[in-house]
Amino acid sequence: MKHNLINSLNETRKAYRLIYAYQRRIVDLTKYISESMKYSPYWWDNEYFNVRSNTHPVNRSAFDFVPFYVGTYMLFLKEGQSANKVKVGEGILDIQIDIDDCFKESKHEPNTLEFEDSENCSAIFYMGAIISQVEEEKNWLQDVYYQLEYPEDKMDEFVIKVDDKYTCLVYSCKLEMLYTKDSVDELIKNFKKEIEKITKNR
């Protein structure tokens, strides 16, 4: 038993080093995309875990300490844009990167042993934008982002949903498609084109 544990601790050590290397790259990727699109950091949180809590670790779920596993969304506003006033043509950018699309949410604590074999799962990159067609005294996070219903994303496709106030654009792909700077630049170029189409057709 002790021998197995020593092996597992060694595996965990390797895993942490790998996780750091992975997280370093997805933070860089997200930062590069937002800066290229001229959007500034606004807010971030996680759909499943309390990653932003200041509660003592012993009173929290260990899943709170792996925010970049699944469910973390990072939000950005256009440079110079106010968070508390919605103006025509302004928008919010949403980037989410999930390393494990086999994650199963649970009422209690998710059990990774019950997930599918990791070899059969994928890492997914997701990007969305909400562009406003109206001017309102509203908070982008509470009154727009959390209230809107996003369209269902389709892998490798741009999906657009328009209503009388906002246009939503979403895109998703397997994360390995964005493994070089060139592939990321290509995504940014195409995403910007789609946003231009949206603002022209207003």
Add this chain to the structure above:
Amino acid sequence: MLNAILHSKDRYIGNSQENFRSMYNDIEDFFTAAIFSRFTYLPVSEQSRILTLLTGDKKFLMITELKNREFWPSWYLDIENRRVEPDLFLEYDIINVIVEAKRNDVTLHSAEQLQREIDAYLSEYPSNKKFILLAIGGGCSFQHENIVYIGWKNLFQILYEYGDNNTKWIFKDMIDAFYLHGFYPTKWLESLPYENINLKDSLKTYEGWIR
């Protein structure tokens, strides 16, 4: 000075709580000098390559000699004796480079300041020789055919990726200066290392431990 600070040889100044590291970190002149003084120690062929990558201007590929290097040159702007002081002036054989740097990539340049520097340069060097004003840091809406805006991060990424083995210590000092000022290179997924981890067995072992 840079290496003394990196190895924590810096001391507190007088009786204050300030030390050289914190001062060094805050002052753009120190940062600019740390990078560009070493940049000019590189062979001209390396300077040429880096400036071409930075600006996209292939004319830099033809430079063969750095004739003059002057930090904070003081140039007359007009007959009212006003002067301007760009951060650096590099006089190559076929092209001149004026460098105006901000502390970071967020601080924007002033259109008026950049125009004044161009006017003062043309007054100081009235010839047809091509020149570029390299505005490093945040951008500016002022567009001029002789101004190239670049971020410190762009310069850092280029130096990080294209360091030459023969001049590696010069590149190392420049990279260290960037780290000291809070810059880190962008890492892409293609360089993610591979680890062979036996996940199932390790998870099962943990299941049997302290439950």
